[in-house]
Amino acid sequence: MHAPRNENEARPEVVYLDNNATTCVAPEVFEAMVPFLTQYYGNPSSAYSFGKLVEGHLIQAREKVAALVGATAKEIIFTSCGTESDNAAIWSALQTTGKRHIVTTQVEHSAIMNQTDRLEMMGFGVTRLPVQPDGTLNLADVENAIRDDTAIVSIMWANNETGVIFPVEEIAAICKKKGVLFHTDAVQTPGKIDLRHVAKSDINFLSMSGHKLHAPKGVGVLYAKKRTKVLPYVIGGGQERGKRGGTENVASIVGLGRAAELALERLSEEQTRVRALRDHFEETLLQRLPHLYINGKRDQRLPNTSNIAFDFVEAEAILMRLDRKGICASSGSACTTGSLDPSHVLSAMGLTPARARSCVRFSFSHYNRDADIDHALEVIPPMIEELRAMSPLGPEHTDNFAYDVTAAREKEEKLMAQTMAAINE
Numbered sequence: 124m125h126a127p128r129n130e131n132e133a134r135p136e137v138v139y140l141d142n143n144a145t146t147c148v149a150p151e152v153f154e155a156m157v158p159f160l161t162q163y164y165g166n167p168s169s170a171y172s173f174g175k176l177v178e179g180h181l182i183q184a185r186e187k188v189a190a191l192v193g194a195t196a197k198e199i200i201f202t203s204c205g206t207e208s209d210n211a212a213i214w215s216a217l218q219t220t221g222k223r224h225i226v227t228t229q230v231e232h233s234a235i236m237n238q239t240d241r242l243e244m245m246g247f248g249v250t251r252l253p254v255q256p257d258g259t260l261n262l263a264d265v266e267n268a269i270r271d272d273t274a275i276v277s278i279m280w281a282n283n284e285t286g287v288i289f290p291v292e293e294i295a296a297i298c299k300k301k302g303v304l305f306h307t308d309a310v311q312t313p314g315k316i317d318l319r320h321v322a323k324s325d326i327n328f329l330s331m332s333g334h335k336l337h338a339p340k341g342v343g344v345l346y347a348k349k350r351t352k353v354l355p356y357v358i359g360g361g362q363e364r365g366k367r368g369g370t371e372n373v374a375s376i377v378g379l380g381r382a383a384e385l386a387l388e389r390l391s392e393e394q395t396r397v398r399a400l401r402d403h404f405e406e407t408l409l410q411r412l413p414h415l416y417i418n419g420k421r422d423q424r425l426p427n428t429s430n431i432a433f434d435f436v437e438a439e440a441i442l443m444r445l446d447r448k449g450i451c452a453s454s455g456s457a458c459t460t461g462s463l464d465p466s467h468v469l470s471a472m473g474l475t476p477a478r479a480r481s482c483v484r485f486s487f488s489h490y491n492r493d494a495d496i497d498h499a500l501e502v503i504p505p506m507i508e509e510l511r512a513m514s515p516l517g518p519e520h521t522d523n524f525a526y527d528v529t530a531a532r533e534k535e536e537k538l539m540a541q542t543m544a545a546i547n548e
């Protein structure tokens with residue numbers, strides 16, 4: 124809706140605070156892509172020079188992406204998205220080892236959650252590790268969950284809802300000691316965490332996605348460590364050194380190469396300016412409003428992510444009102460499917476269903492300015508006060524908040540059932 128801004132530009136109509144959902148394409152990225160959508164449309168696998176020229180740019184992009192994780196170009200496989208990279212890593216491990224058990228966590232993205240659910244239905248074994256109330260993992264649980272028939276351990280680097288970071292390099296070392304492959308879904312990390320030591324670690328597979336780091340949607344990366352066997356998930360031509368069939372999405376890959384360079388250049392800014400924006404946002408809200416909780420271990424989170432419980436208010440009501448004020452944020456709940464289920468991540472952390480349904484995620488980026496945060500801070504406190512004043516779950520119910528909300532929801536569901544029955548009669 125709005126182009127990325129220069130330093131001094133005023134606040135645009137839309138204040139985008141949902142950068143963990145997707146990000147704007149950086150102008151530099153767009154510029155790098157255009158020639159490959161217009162002039163240089165050759166197929167990189169073609170033998171003539173018009174194709175070879177394109178292949179040369181593909182090689183350069185591969186090197187730039189490899190630099191992000193301190194790897195060599197040969198360890199980079201381009202895919203269509205983070206989801207495909209996740210699915211491909213798990214599938215390859217099952218195929219190459221012939222083993223039938225996977226260890227993962229209860230807080231993974233649906234790319235892993237739903238794939239492992241499906242694998243379980245197909246007869247594979249899956250262990251889903253719990254997390255602590257602050258969203259962190261107990262490393263002993265990982266070690267204890269590994270069995271003789273474990274093919275792979277897959278644990279995300281940072282959680283997309285809370286930003287909580289897992290010690291994946293330590294986990295990878297445990298897996299190596301036990302002779303098991305390790306995959307990490309690192310989709311939320313480039314440009315936020317320094318990944319340049321990945322290739323020196325014991326991580327076998329790592330997933331990334333273009334649209335989370337200011338490259339376009341529809342391009343992903345699977346890093347596969349040297350000497351880790353890879354069988355293609357998408358089977359076709361011999362592209363990507365036989366590890367992923369399908370003609371490469373050249374323009375997006377070139378864009379991703381540029382985005383990888385920018386992510387490295389801006390890493391320290393993310394860890395200072397963007398972190399300061401996030402911290403100021405949280406501190407101000409905590410000062411202005413009672414009954415607010417920050418989810419996830421505060422000093423073990425991505426610098427750009429804030430997940431806040433606004434007790435006594437439904438996140439959906441907050442999001443609708445924020446939308447009317449031009450502010451984009453999101454809730455981890457499965458609201459898009461029309462389900463009333465609270466977020467699986469927050470539930471795994473032990474939040475009551477009522478509190479989990481009151482949580483909103485704000486995620487910031489390089490393109491957010493002080494004016495965006497000021498606007499959000501101007502809008503949110505009176506909005507929450509107003510919603511709380513209207514809520515039947517007001518602060519006077521603090522002690523039995525969960526009980527009251529459950530009762531209210533049951534009543535609501537009963538009413539809905541009665542209405543539906545009346546309609547169907």
Ligand code: PLP
Binds near residue numbers: 204281283308333334
């Ligand atoms: N993994 C995580 C942690 C994510 O946050 C996302 C996207 O939200 C994905 C995987 C999926 O990436 P993509 O949208 O590129 O398929």
